Amino acid sequence: GLAAGTYTVIVSDANSCSRQTSVTVLSVVSTLTLTTASSGSGCGTSMNGTLSAAITGGGIAPYTYSWNTNPPQTTSSVSNLPAGTYTVLVTDAKGCTVQSVDSIAVSSQPKTLFTSVQNISCEGISVQFANTSTQASSYLWNFGDQSTSTELNPTHTFPSTGTFVVTLVAEKPPCSDTVSTDIVIGGMGATAIGTANIFTPNGDGQNDCFTLAPDTAYAIKKCLYLEVFDRWGVKMFESSGSDNYCWDGKNKKDNKQAVGGTYYYVAKLGETTIKGYVTLIR
Template sequence: LTSSNNGNCFAVSDTVIIAVKQLASVNAGPNKHICSNTPTVAITSTISGVTNTGIWTTNGTGAFIPGSAFTNNTYFITVSDITAGLLSYTLSSTNNGPCPVVTDTMFVFITPLATVNAGPNQFICSTTNSISLNGSVSSSSNTGTWASGGGGSYSPSNTILNPFYLLTPSDASNGSVTFTLSSSNNFPCPVVRDTVQIKIKKPAVVNAGPDQSICSTSISATLNGSVSGGSFTGIWSAMGSGNFLPNNSALNGIYMVTSADINSGFVNLILTSTNNQVCPAVSDTSKLTIIKDVTINLLNDTTICAYQNPLKISANVSGGSGQYAWTSSGTGTFVSVSGFNTVNYFMSAADIANGSVNLTISSINNGPCGAKSGMVNVTINPAPTANFSASTYTANIPNDPIKFTNLSTNANSYYWSFGDGGFTSQVNPLYNYNAVGFYTVSLIAINQFNCRDTIEQDILVISDIQFPNVFTPNANGSNGGSYNFSDLSNDVFFPYTSGVVEYKLLIFNRWGELIFESNDINIGWDGYFRGKLCQQDAYVWKANVKFFDDRIYKKTGSVTLLR
């Protein structure tokens, strides 16, 4: 510094030296991310410029080793630091001279270590198609991934913490599946894992034994049950009213049959597994068929005639299988007909000649009840043979009696019916018919066993037609031509005949004039014409007649009217 305006004096000078110091440069190092399981943080820093010393301060509660005045330090993290999750480390320059303090701060981000829980171990039954997994991951991302040693798949995926695992048959045969849940998106923390074991229990294998049949004469049935696999115990129940001995938990006990069971015809015996743990109960059913004992009700021994062939025979067979078979001691044949266990037995000639035959019905295929049979003895009496001949088979009336000759064999009594209401028990009767017509003559021949045979033959009885040649009319007036066949007054001209179905009578006088006509066999000519008695004379008649047997009669004659 030099003075000025000194006048007559010399300028005076003085000098001062200014030393300029460089401001400190402080670098606390880069920010860091660490996991909560990291115990320490390595701190590396630099200070340059006016000084190379500094001191560390932090918002944490840990300690610097070797000390806070060392630029390169190790910081020991405390629980409080982890809880806080964010630490700041500030480095301040010291020994700055004329310069101000310079600071720099680094941050340490503490990420909590993931907490992984794969859920509790489980027991499931192999009948289950899927496993519900219940995992949890507590971390900054709360994400995880499932893996297992099984061959199944995950639904919807293995990155869902609570997925379903779809079991495979190999999983079930292996007996268990171990699942590992691993945390994901872990930076800066390591992967954390937890495992869960799912043990797969097999269901019980239940066998109630084969279906069986007993006869209704049995009071009990032996049980043959078994339970294996997931259980070895079981309990019996029945869709019946019986009891189990010694109790219903004895796999190889006895079922006591009741009358209601017998009437029902069967009982379903059900064996159900017990002590199944996680598996459902398993049941199996054995059907106990109760076949009613066979009862055969057959008619008593019987006696028949040889002509009662075939013999219809029935048997009331109850119980058993309902199947039966007929057999004979003879050589005849059986033919089934409608009706319960009903057959026609056609006797052979040998059966009839032997005079008896045994017929047996057997109930068959009855299982535990066995076959049963019933027999009836049939005595076969010989039958007569009815036969006769007639002295004529076409007779005219009036006529001599017809002689019937009995040609029957093996008979000792007879009954004749002649078709017009007449009958007799004579051996060789004579019989006279009073009216024309077709008549069926029957002969019943009977032997000492009351066996009978019948024969029928037809007799045709016909009549001719005869006209009188003279008559004397009633002079007291016309009666319209009506007459009585048995009246002997002879006052009406009419024919003597029988069996007429069509009739026409014409009367002519000697001049050829038609004076009478009748189409009714019951109306004759009473000798009157137009209300007046005709004169005594010979008159010509013409008759056209048809009989019941289609014979046609056409005849012309004359009749004399007497007064």
């Protein structure tokens, strides 16, 4: 084909008559082609999306752009957009148009929640954490004592008593959510030990045994260390880490009934030591 330009045409007949004229061949403009690109996928209701349009061929500059954003924008690149689908219409200097559709994705915003239950053992107080977070794919726990975990529902034993700030981060990239809660670890101490000071081991099923562990606290009973002495310092009873946590009023050496009277005891539970007197009544 001919290149763009002006050409002269001469036409002659058999009598040598001729006529000349000029013909202009215009350049042929190829069809407009357009590409778009998106970036900055958001979390929840965030507005950090960006879209850009570029003419990759055809058309005659300058180009005008029209985006169906709210409000409409007329630049080649638009930003601060929420998630959604957008259309751009590009028009060249000759009125030729091309249109493209692109979208900005959004990820669900995680919601971080957890609960905890404390369990007493001889090693201390362990805490069972229940992760009730939603819209998350991974988790990071910080227990406030330089320990961490990535388990869904971890169990953690704290090294000492006190208040620990437990933090859970729930993630679903690129989104995350964080929540922190104070966990108070009181330990197995005086509040877990009873105050009984009289017992009557007569076999009637009522108050037949002396212990400082509450009847409902089996784990505490297993961890209770109890010694009982008579007035001369003779050890009548000793319990440590066994089911034999209750003094039935007998001498541990010969298993004979101790006489009625006042006895001295030393009880240890966790970090707490309690000393006192108990009266045995026959």
